Amino acid sequence: MKQHPTMGIPVGEPVHAPQFAPLNQSAVVGEFSTGLCDCFSDVSLCCLTCWCPCITFGRIAEIVDKGSSSCGTSGAIYSLIMAFTGCQWIYSCTYRSKMKAQYGMPENSxxxxxxxxxxxACSLCQEYRELQHRGYDLALGWHGNMERQNQGMAVPPSMPSGMTR
Incomplete structure (x- = not known):
C-alpha cells in the first residue's frame, strides 16, 4: 500500500464517505413518525397546544389510557399542576413513556x-401527531375511536326468541 509522501495517508485506496443518520427519522423502526420540531406541519394543532396545552394533553392521555381517564379530567389535572407548581412537564412526560411502551419505542426516560x-409544546404536538399517524382521531376520544372502528364490522342479525313456527 502506497502512502502520500507528505501526509502519510494511503493513496489509491477507495475513500468511503461517512454515513449520516437519515433526516427523516420515521425510517428508523420504533421511532416517532414525525420529528420533534415538525410542529408547523399542523398549524391548528400548534396553535391549540401553544394557547391551551391542557386540551392537547388531555386528548393524548385519554387515548394512551385507553379511555380509563377522560380528556377533561387529565386536562384539568395538567392545568392545576401547571398553575400551582409549573411542573406539568413531569406529568406529561409520564404519558410519553406510557405511549412509547405501548408502541414498542425505545425507552429513554x-x-x-x-x-x-x-x-x-413540541413534545405534546409530536405525541399528538404520532397518535394521529397510528389512526386515531383524538378529538373523538377513546370511545369515539372505538365506535368508529366497530362501524366497519358487520353486526350479526338478531334471532327471534322462543319457539315459533
Missing amino acids: CGDCCTHFWCE
Whole structure:
C-alpha cells in the first residue's frame, strides 16, 4: 500500500464517505413518525397546544389510557399542576413513556424528561401527531375511536326468541 509522501495517508485506496443518520427519522423502526420540531406541519394543532396545552394533553392521555381517564379530567389535572407548581412537564412526560411502551419505542426516560422540560409544546404536538399517524382521531376520544372502528364490522342479525313456527 502506497502512502502520500507528505501526509502519510494511503493513496489509491477507495475513500468511503461517512454515513449520516437519515433526516427523516420515521425510517428508523420504533421511532416517532414525525420529528420533534415538525410542529408547523399542523398549524391548528400548534396553535391549540401553544394557547391551551391542557386540551392537547388531555386528548393524548385519554387515548394512551385507553379511555380509563377522560380528556377533561387529565386536562384539568395538567392545568392545576401547571398553575400551582409549573411542573406539568413531569406529568406529561409520564404519558410519553406510557405511549412509547405501548408502541414498542425505545425507552429513554432522561431524554424524554429533558424533551418535555425544554420543549413541552413540541413534545405534546409530536405525541399528538404520532397518535394521529397510528389512526386515531383524538378529538373523538377513546370511545369515539372505538365506535368508529366497530362501524366497519358487520353486526350479526338478531334471532327471534322462543319457539315459533
